[in-house]
Amino acid sequence: xxxxxxxxARVEGKDILRGVSLTVKRGEVHAIMGPNGSGKSTxxxxxxxxxxxxxxxxxxxxDGKNLLELEPDExxxxxxxxxxxxxVEIPGVSNxxxxxxxxxxxxxxxxxxxxxxxxxxxxLKERAQIVEMDAxxxxxxxxxxxxxxxxxRNEILQMAVLEPKLAVLDETDSGLDIDALRxxxxxxxxxxxxxNAIVLVTHYQRLLNYIVPDYVHVLYKxxxxxxxGKELALALEEKGYDWIKDEAEESQPSAASA
Amino acid sequence: xxxxxxxxxxEYKYGFVTDIESDMIPRGLSEETIRLISEKKNEPEFMxxxxxxxxxxxxxxxxxxxxxxxTYPKVDYQDIIYYSAxxxxxxxxxxxxxxxxxxxxxxxxxxxxxxxxxxxxxxVDAVFDSVSVATTYKEKLKKHGVIFCSFSEAVHEYPxxxxxxxxTVVPTNDNYFAALNSAVFTDGSFxxxxxxxxxxxxxxxxxxxxxxxxxxxxxxLIIAEENSHVSYLEGCTAPKFDKNQLHAAVVELxxxxxxxxxxSTVQNWxxxxxxxxxxxxxFVTKRGACRGRNSKISWTQVxxxxxxxxxxxxxxxxxxxxxxxxxxxxxxxxxxxxxxxxKMIHIGKNTRxxxxxxxxxxxxxxxxxxxxxxxxxxxxxxxxxxxxxSLLIGDKCxxxxxxxxxxxxxxxxxxxxxxxxxxxxxxxxYLRQRGIxxxxxxxxxxNGFCKDVFRELPMEFAVExxxxxxxxxxxxxx
Numbered sequence: 010x011x012x013x014x015x016x017x018a019r020v021e022g023k024d025i026l027r028g029v030s031l032t033v034k035r036g037e038v039h040a041i042m043g044p045n046g047s048g049k050s051t052x053x054x055x056x057x058x059x060x061x062x063x064x065x066x067x068x069x070x071x072d073g074k075n076l077l078e079l080e081p082d083e084x085x086x087x088x089x090x091x092x093x094x095x096x097v098e099i100p101g102v103s104n105x106x107x108x109x110x111x112x113x114x115x116x117x118x119x120x121x122x123x124x125x126x127x128x129x130x131x132x133l134k135e136r137a138q139i140v141e142m143d144a145x146x147x148x149x150x151x152x153x154x155x156x157x158x159x160x161x162r163n164e165i166l167q168m169a170v171l172e173p174k175l176a177v178l179d180e181t182d183s184g185l186d187i188d189a190l191r192x193x194x195x196x197x198x199x200x201x202x203x204x205n206a207i208v209l210v211t212h213y214q215r216l217l218n219y220i221v222p223d224y225v226h227v228l229y230k231x232x233x234x235x236x237x238g239k240e241l242a243l244a245l246e247e248k249g250y251d252w253i254k255d256e257a258e259e260s261q262p263s264a265a266s267a
Numbered sequence: 268x269x270x271x272x273x274x275x276x277x278e279y280k281y282g283f284v285t286d287i288e289s290d291m292i293p294r295g296l297s298e299e300t301i302r303l304i305s306e307k308k309n310e311p312e313f314m315x316x317x318x319x320x321x322x323x324x325x326x327x328x329x330x331x332x333x334x335x336x337x338t339y340p341k342v343d344y345q346d347i348i349y350y351s352a353x354x355x356x357x358x359x360x361x362x363x364x365x366x367x368x369x370x371x372x373x374x375x376x377x378x379x380x381x382x383x384x385x386x387x388x389x390x391v392d393a394v395f396d397s398v399s400v401a402t403t404y405k406e407k408l409k410k411h412g413v414i415f416c417s418f419s420e421a422v423h424e425y426p427x428x429x430x431x432x433x434x435t436v437v438p439t440n441d442n443y444f445a446a447l448n449s450a451v452f453t454d455g456s457f458x459x460x461x462x463x464x465x466x467x468x469x470x471x472x473x474x475x476x477x478x479x480x481x482x483x484x485x486x487x488l489i490i491a492e493e494n495s496h497v498s499y500l501e502g503c504t505a506p507k508f509d510k511n512q513l514h515a516a517v518v519e520l521x522x523x524x525x526x527x528x529x530x531s532t533v534q535n536w537x538x539x540x541x542x543x544x545x546x547x548x549x550f551v552t553k554r555g556a557c558r559g560r561n562s563k564i565s566w567t568q569v570x571x572x573x574x575x576x577x578x579x580x581x582x583x584x585x586x587x588x589x590x591x592x593x594x595x596x597x598x599x600x601x602x603x604x605x606x607x608x609x610k611m612i613h614i615g616k617n618t619r620x621x622x623x624x625x626x627x628x629x630x631x632x633x634x635x636x637x638x639x640x641x642x643x644x645x646x647x648x649x650x651x652x653x654x655x656x657s658l659l660i661g662d663k664c665x666x667x668x669x670x671x672x673x674x675x676x677x678x679x680x681x682x683x684x685x686x687x688x689x690x691x692x693x694x695x696x697y698l699r700q701r702g703i704x705x706x707x708x709x710x711x712x713x714n715g716f717c718k719d720v721f722r723e724l725p726m727e728f729a730v731e732x733x734x735x736x737x738x739x740x741x742x743x744x745x
Contacts, residue, residue, distance in 0.1 A: 059696055080705075081699040081700055082703060084700075096697070097693050097696075099711070099712060100716065101717070101719070111702050150715065167701065
């Protein structure tokens with residue numbers, strides 16, 4: 010479904026990704042881990058098409074099509090979803106209004122009839138249960154005055170409404186207490202099925218206790234330096250990132266000097 | 268970081284000119300001009316006196332070019348035609364006698380005037396250049412005791428009411444443009460809601476400037492007697508001309524005990540081209556007097572047009588417990604300039620005022636909020652809340668807030684909050700990541716920003732206002 014080949018990208022003139030390659034198949038969950046500043050969030054934003062990030066070389070195929078030449082909204086309508094690390098506030102626009110607009114854009118794209126506010130309300134009510142979201146949050150402005158946990162739940166609610174083929178969750182666990190982490194993770198697990206794929210970007214292993222990945226990749230200095238199964242995450246938890254760093258720098262001295 | 272570039276102005280769709288024969292007087296302004304206007308309108312003596320007094324005041328006054336945050340070349344007041352009226356029969360027995368060209372013009376503007384097509388539940392007074400050409404539902408309203416007619420007609424039919432109220436809210440020497448208007452105004456609307464009547468439909472005036480050489484100086488007077496209620500709407504457009512045209516209107520509102528007046532404006536005068544050539548100078552004085560106890564006056568404005576807007580719809584809160592409200596969206600794009608806001612003068616006890624101002628600046632435009640909250644010594648328990656928000660699109664535009672607060676009573680509570688924000692790349696990216704197009708994303712953010720004002724507008728107007736803002740900012744973002 011997703012094929013990233015030797016991807017290089019920069020932001021504000023600084024090279025961040027230096028040759029990332031990754032293949033994600035339908036039904037798989039991949040975790041991208043790594044120390045701070047290794048390029049995890051950059052990878053997530055490049056996939057979604059953030060205008061501040063410039064791809065300098067490499068390619069990304071999504072369902073066989075060149076993802077990089079599509080506008081962010083085209084990627085989204087095509088089934089790419091990014092759960093933001095820092096969800097943005099949109100004052101004066103109700104959550105329900107925003108979600109319906111987004112949902113109907115997708116339906117239009119698929120050639121389906123748009124839902125009116127009443128029909129959508131029913132759908133929203135049903136999906137909100139997935140993340141135990143309070144109905145009161147639907148009539149409030151998008152993310153405005155939401156707690157950290159509510160914002161993250163709202164991201165997963167959007168995922169539940171839009172049902173993407175590929176969901177990239179950028180540090181969805183950050184800033185969550187243990188109860189919120191459980192609710193969010195259970196929500197993601199309910200949305201996980203054989204036809205979609207999930208990429209979890211996370212610094213900590215604890216999220217992976219709840220959402221168990223099929224593959225774990227360690228990103229360091231803009232490259233994937235190690236891949237493995239879920240046991241790799243446990244090893245990282247135990248030993249920290251230092252041994253990976255040492256290993257990576259022994260094998261690739263050029264990365265260390267850059 | 269890619270910057271948000273200015274969204275280009277969509278073609279102004281009301282920019283057409285109606286080809287119609289006009290009765291005009293020579294350009295220029297003098298006592299002679301004023302006598303001529305008064306004579307053409309066959310006015311009683313008291314009106315001529317009112318005009319001449321205003322003119323003599325005007326001659327002694329100075330154009331307010333220094334304090335507002337606007338710049339424009341000096342207006343040549345001798346180069347304006349002060350009276351231009353489409354030629355038609357002096358009195359019309361019915362709508363069928365209105366020149367078909369005029370009916371067609373207003374139809375094109377979305378204001379059908381003929382009996383068969385009239386808007387349901389909205390009575391319209393259509394003003395074309397210097398005169399009112401038609402007023403719909405006049406008879407139906409009369410049955411409820413409501414008077415809704417052109418100002419000229421009111422001068423003849425209800426001279427006592429005119430004498431009693433004209434110039435009592437905005438005196439002839441109030442300011443430069445109000446004095447000019449008082450001297451040369453040619454028409455406008457008159458509304459009278461008698462005691463205890465709730466006006467059964469929305470009243471509306473549609474202003475159209477057609478002649479490239481004439482200014483428009485109209486006068487609106489609305490009187491709501493004890494315990495009455497009226498909602499009034501105003502709309503305006505003009506053709507595209509390279510030359511600037513002056514629009515200097517005066518609106519006076521009077522609310523007696525327990526009366527309520529709701530006044531809404533969607534202003535879409537021609538704004539000039541991208542370089543700032545042409546467009547209307549909108550120099551307008553609007554003021555309401557809450558004379559009675561528990562009276563209420565509400566101004567809601569959506570200002571999207573005009574090369575320059577200079578306008579401060581205000582409330583004089585004289586009656587105890589009276590309420591003044593001002594809800595405003597002012598959008599400037601390209602080279603437009605706006606200096607707009609309100610004045611709330613608290614005189615009576617427990618008077619309350621609420622100000623919500625939303626300024627949106629794009630292009631290289633300049634958008635200023637200027638507001639005065641004044642609490643006089645006798646205004647025990649007065650309260651004001653002011654919220655001023657500015658939204659910037661791009662980095663070549665300007666937004667300013669000039670709040671003036673004068674409080675002479677220590678039981679008064681005055682609150683002022685102001686914010687300035689930009690449509691951020693992050694907001695746009697977030698919305699686009701959910702499949703919403705760039706244009707829809709911008710429009711969603713702007714409508715969200717204006718929500719507190721839009722919800723004060725009558726339904727049809729709110730829809731129109733949202734559409735208008737979207738249209739004004741339509742284009743591509745870089």
